[in-house]
Amino acid sequence: MAVRGGLPLAVSMGEPAGIGTEILFKIYEALRTPDRQGPAFFLIDDPARVAKLARSASLPFQITTITAPAEAASAFKEGLPVLQVAGHGLTALMDAEPGKPSAATAPFVIASIGQAVRHTMKGEAGAVVTLPIQKSVLQEADFPHPGHTEYLEALGREYLPAEEAANARAVMMLAAGSFRTVPATVHQPLSQVPAALSTEKIVAKAQVLAADLQSRLGVARPRIAVSGLNPHAGEDGHLGTEEKDVIVPAIEALRAQGIDAFGPFPADTMFHEEARRAYDAALCMYHDQALIPIKTLAFHDAVNVTLGLPFIRTSPDHGTGLDIAGKGVARPDSTFAAMRMAAQMAAIEQRQQTS
Numbered sequence: 001m002a003v004r005g006g007l008p009l010a011v012s013m014g015e016p017a018g019i020g021t022e023i024l025f026k027i028y029e030a031l032r033t034p035d036r037q038g039p040a041f042f043l044i045d046d047p048a049r050v051a052k053l054a055r056s057a058s059l060p061f062q063i064t065t066i067t068a069p070a071e072a073a074s075a076f077k078e079g080l081p082v083l084q085v086a087g088h089g090l091t092a093l094m095d096a097e098p099g100k101p102s103a104a105t106a107p108f109v110i111a112s113i114g115q116a117v118r119h120t121m122k123g124e125a126g127a128v129v130t131l132p133i134q135k136s137v138l139q140e141a142d143f144p145h146p147g148h149t150e151y152l153e154a155l156g157r158e159y160l161p162a163e164e165a166a167n168a169r170a171v172m173m174l175a176a177g178s179f180r181t182v183p184a185t186v187h188q189p190l191s192q193v194p195a196a197l198s199t200e201k202i203v204a205k206a207q208v209l210a211a212d213l214q215s216r217l218g219v220a221r222p223r224i225a226v227s228g229l230n231p232h233a234g235e236d237g238h239l240g241t242e243e244k245d246v247i248v249p250a251i252e253a254l255r256a257q258g259i260d261a262f263g264p265f266p267a268d269t270m271f272h273e274e275a276r277r278a279y280d281a282a283l284c285m286y287h288d289q290a291l292i293p294i295k296t297l298a299f300h301d302a303v304n305v306t307l308g309l310p311f312i313r314t315s316p317d318h319g320t321g322l323d324i325a326g327k328g329v330a331r332p333d334s335t336f337a338a339m340r341m342a343a344q345m346a347a348i349e350q351r352q353q354t355s
């Protein structure tokens with residue numbers, strides 16, 4: 001599959017003690033056949049570390065060091081292309097042990113994400129695909145963002161004109177085919193969610209969602225079902241008032257702007273099969289409300305997409321899988337789906353730019 005003018009995907013390394021690299025090995029092995037059905041990519045990591053892992057797993061292919069993304073497409077035919085991640089003290093990476101993350105590797109994990117974004121924004125890569133990070137370890141290393149979504153929002157702002165940058169909002173979306181869920185608040189402790197919700201925030205997230213469903217995913221007239229926050233969507237104010245005070249005004253504002261938003265719906269009944277036919281995306285109020293249904297129904301198929309960025313970013317829906325790292329049992333499906341989705345989005349973007 002061609003990616004934006006044949007450009008390969010830039011894959012950030014994620015947690016070196018997690019399942020990301022072994023998953024990438026499985027995907028490369030599946031893709032290196034002559035009739036491969038998937039996009040070319042390059043990994044931003046330490047080639048020596050990746051080669052050591054490949055040797056210990058007796059893989060039937062080689063790791064190819066590249067010095068620039070432009071080499072990735074042809075290198076992909078010879079071996080899994082790896083571009084050096086920036087940073088000092090590479091022994092910390094070489095010493096990474098499956099299942100045992102260390103804050104010493106955090107600077108490389110963070111640098112790899114930044115490099116993937118830079119190459120994509122420079123037009124050297126078609127999209128960013130991130131392998132999972134161990135968020136607690138990055139926090140220990142004083143990473144000031146709770147996850148990729150927030151970091152990518154900050155990185156994306158650097159590429160936007162000042163006025164646009166001030167209003168830029170990254171939106172987390174989990175997607176498995178036409179089943180899509182979006183949390184209005186993202187990595188927020190549950191106790192802080194009610195205070196963090198506002199009519200403005202819900203409106204801003206829904207605007208990005210509607211715009212990107214149209215422009216990046218080809219949904220002509222996005223239908224957005226909005227969840228309540230409380231049991232039974234507040235039971236007409238008897239079980240909470242956020243619906244009346246915050247969510248309904250947001251839906252009204254969105255409808256006045258021509259966005260087909262409706263609700264609020266009780267979150268316990270809006271995800272069953274028939275209910276899902278009525279909408280293209282569910283805008284939920286908090287992380288687990290959005291992620292539990294989709295990970296329960298489609299754990300190995302779902303993709304995490306960040307909308308509202310000046311570049312395309314996808315990721316598997318799962319995390320670092322420390323409990324299974326190094327055992328060879330991690331399934332590559334979600335990361336593979338993330339790569340295919342990034343390639344499809346890049347192709348849509350390219351068609352729009354050339355039409």
Ligand SMILES: NC(=O)C1=CN([C@@H]2O[C@H](COP(=O)(O)OP(=O)(O)OC[C@H]3O[C@@H](n4cnc5c(N)ncnc54)[C@H](O)[C@@H]3O)[C@@H](O)[C@H]2O)C=CC1
Nearest residue numbers: 131132133134135136315317318319320321323324330331
């Ligand atoms: N995009 C990202 O960077 C993400 C990072 N995380 C981070 O990952 C870390 C671990 O999070 P958890 O909640 O434990 O979730 P997890 O997804 O890493 O693991 C949950 C369960 O699913 C299994 N699992 C995960 N991926 C699998 C795969 N590909 N094949 C087979 N089984 C798989 C694991 O073995 C574990 O039993 C946390 O630090 C979290 O913040 C979590 C989600 C996304």
Ligand SMILES: NCC(=O)COP(=O)(O)O
Nearest residue numbers: 147148149150291304315
């Ligand atoms: N549970 C999803 C998740 O934590 C992914 O977050 P992000 O790192 O993509 O922001």
